[in-house]
Amino acid sequence: MSEPFPQVDDQLPLSQLRNFITRQVPAVITKDKAGNFHIITQYDIIQVI
Secondary structure (H helix, E strand, O other), X not given: OOOOOOEEOOOOOHHHXXXXXXXXXXXXXXXXXXXXXXXXXXXXXXXXX
16 A cells, blocks of 8 residues: 555645645645545646646
8 A cells, every 4th residue: 555645735725736746646635624525636736727
């Protein structure tokens, strides 16, 4: 098994979020104010841009 995905703040700016996603770490996890968890991938970032 690999390391768990890093958890980031849901208010983290996109410019900083891009620094977390690499070839070794393909996704991050965030938790919204309602307590729901979301997985964010490079594909999601590209869709926002």
